[in-house]
Amino acid sequence: MKKLVINLNRCPQNHPCPAVRVCPIGALSQKGYAAPEINYNVCISCGKCVNFCPMRAFKLQ
Ligand code: SF4
Structure with a gap:
């Protein structure tokens, strides 16, 4: 499963x-x-936040 990461330079x-x-x-x-924190215990890597953030600060990698 891909892991969600936040690019602090974009947020x-x-x-x-x-x-x-x-x-x-x-x-x-x-x-x-502050930049949002990700709870990796529950994140299902659905990508909704990735597509929603206008700054493209989220990435699934
Ligand atoms: S929207 Fe999807 S990818 Fe983003 S944090 Fe929630 S579960 Fe994870």
């Missing part, structure tokens, strides 16, 4: 991450405006 980290609400199983969380 501006200055806003509430909209992708947190897009994840169907709540695998993303955010502290303040």
Whole structure:
């Protein structure tokens, strides 16, 4: 299974991450405006957040 990674150089980290609400199983969380954290115990690598983030900060690799 591919692993979801976040490119911190692409994430501006200055806003509430909209992708947190897009994840169907709540695998993303955010502290303040920091880059979202990925709960790898529940992430199913569906790619919804990858396609949703306009900054293309998420990648499945
Ligand atoms: S790949 Fe899918 S399950 Fe994993 S964090 Fe993104 S939206 Fe959630």
